[in-house]
Amino acid sequence: MLKKRIIPCLDIKNGRTVKGINFVDIKDAGDPIELAKSYVEQGADELVFLDITATIENRATLIELVKKIALEINIPFTVGGGINSIEDVSKLIKAGADKVSINSAAVKNPSLITEIADQFGSQCVVVAIDTKFENNEWKVFVHGGRTSTEIKTIYWAKQIEKLGGGEILLTSMNNDGTKAGFALDITDQVSKSVNIPVIASGGAGTKAHFKDVFEKTGATGGLAASIFHYGEIPIQMLKNYLKTEKIAIR
Amino acid sequence: MIAIIKYNAGNISSVKNALTRLGYKSIITDDPEAILNAEKVILPGVGEASSAMKYLIQKGLDKVILSIKNPILGICLGLHIMCDYSEEGDTKCLNIFNAKVKKFPNRDIVPHMGWNNFNSIDGSLFNNISIDNNVYYVHGFYAEICSQTIATCDYIEPFSAAMQKDNFYATQFHPEKSADIGEQLLKNFLEL
Numbered sequence: 001m002l003k004k005r006i007i008p009c010l011d012i013k014n015g016r017t018v019k020g021i022n023f024v025d026i027k028d029a030g031d032p033i034e035l036a037k038s039y040v041e042q043g044a045d046e047l048v049f050l051d052i053t054a055t056i057e058n059r060a061t062l063i064e065l066v067k068k069i070a071l072e073i074n075i076p077f078t079v080g081g082g083i084n085s086i087e088d089v090s091k092l093i094k095a096g097a098d099k100v101s102i103n104s105a106a107v108k109n110p111s112l113i114t115e116i117a118d119q120f121g122s123q124c125v126v127v128a129i130d131t132k133f134e135n136n137e138w139k140v141f142v143h144g145g146r147t148s149t150e151i152k153t154i155y156w157a158k159q160i161e162k163l164g165g166g167e168i169l170l171t172s173m174n175n176d177g178t179k180a181g182f183a184l185d186i187t188d189q190v191s192k193s194v195n196i197p198v199i200a201s202g203g204a205g206t207k208a209h210f211k212d213v214f215e216k217t218g219a220t221g222g223l224a225a226s227i228f229h230y231g232e233i234p235i236q237m238l239k240n241y242l243k244t245e246k247i248a249i250r
Numbered sequence: 251m252i253a254i255i256k257y258n259a260g261n262i263s264s265v266k267n268a269l270t271r272l273g274y275k276s277i278i279t280d281d282p283e284a285i286l287n288a289e290k291v292i293l294p295g296v297g298e299a300s301s302a303m304k305y306l307i308q309k310g311l312d313k314v315i316l317s318i319k320n321p322i323l324g325i326c327l328g329l330h331i332m333c334d335y336s337e338e339g340d341t342k343c344l345n346i347f348n349a350k351v352k353k354f355p356n357r358d359i360v361p362h363m364g365w366n367n368f369n370s371i372d373g374s375l376f377n378n379i380s381i382d383n384n385v386y387y388v389h390g391f392y393a394e395i396c397s398q399t400i401a402t403c404d405y406i407e408p409f410s411a412a413m414q415k416d417n418f419y420a421t422q423f424h425p426e427k428s429a430d431i432g433e434q435l436l437k438n439f440l441e442l
Contacts, residue, residue, distance in 0.1 A: 005364050197359055
């Protein structure tokens with residue numbers, strides 16, 4: 001049976017992990033490689049690296065980091081943040097990224113999704129949607145959630161699939177950072193309206209939140225950053241719990 | 251030396267990286283002599299069947315692959331290329347395995363993406379691997395089960411997770427991305 005994926009997200013700034021706590025088994029939590037290796041050992045199913053600076057000067061640093069990650073990590077990983085063009089994608093894939101995650105650039109220029117899919121295959125195009133429930137509607141936000149759009153989330157999800165997107169990473173801005181649980185309603189609506197994998201993101205605070213999102217929605221993966229980063233929920237403990245709750249887990 | 255066949259498929263470096271982690275030296279090459287002289291050959295692949303076959307034929311690599319006497323491992327698209335025919339781009343393939351490659355029906359999410367266990371495994375490629383172990387897949391097309399199938403998996407339809415005929419081996423999953431289980435399988439292949 002295909003397993004539900006547990007996906008830690010590492011925020012990268014100037015080639016370093018935005019600082020969390022030091023796990024007992026790693027010397028430097030600011031070193032993305034060390035942290036990533038620790039996640040792999042704990043049983044992470046995939047990793048997402050999000051470059052939160054994403055300035056031109058830092059791009060070269062990121063490419064070098066991706067090369068190092070590709071050498072060290074034996075599970076699939078996605079790189080996102082500040083990707084605007086097919087050239088950006090090409091550099092990351094050549095450096096060894098398995099997938100790239102695009103967000104604002106895809107909203108601005110939807111044909112970028114098709115362009116990447118045609119050149120590198122749908123499987124490597126993750127389209128991230130930041131969504132917010134406002135005035136009774138789920139809509140798409142861009143620029144790290146700072147800018148609203150008039151695009152309805154479900155419409156955009158269907159467009160992403162049509163354009164060749166391989167996967168949707170759905171973050172609910174209402175839930176992100178609350179630790180009150182994933183946005184079950186929109187996650188379920190999106191996963192039911194497309195036939196590509198949907199990863200739920202934003203709001204994970206307890207082990208039960210992952211159980212809920214896998215039982216009550218069609219999400220095939222759950223992504224979180226801080227609860228893993230700060231060691232609040234060790235990945236292995238989360239996976240053991242989900243197994244006892246009869247969720248299909250590696 | 252291990253030769254990784256260079257063709258127009260993406261992310262070939264991940265196979266090389268996996269071999270490096272296991273302590274093996276490898277080259278990415280499309281030179282027929284280097285491929286034929288290599289102790290082991292790997293035909294990787296993330297890409298599309300018809301353009302991959304077209305490229306191999308253009309470079310004369312189709313005949314080179316067929317004349318390899320040492321063990322060769324096809325991965326993902328590499329497995330499809332070793333089959334008889336692929337529905338992807340209506341492509342005539344190398345016909346090493348007597349199976350057709352079909353598109354997954356849309357009854358569930360396509361592609362089959364993520365970690366899945368086996369329904370059955372057989373042979374030395376799976377030494378120290380059990381059917382409950384999970385490996386990483388990402389594919390929208392699958393090879394039917396046939397007499398050369400050595401491992402099976404189930405997603406929408408039962409399909410060939412691995413195949414073998416003589417010195418030709420292939421896996422639908424990505425051992426280079428399948429953590430310790432994938433490393434075990436690569437080790438088993440490299441030690442054949």
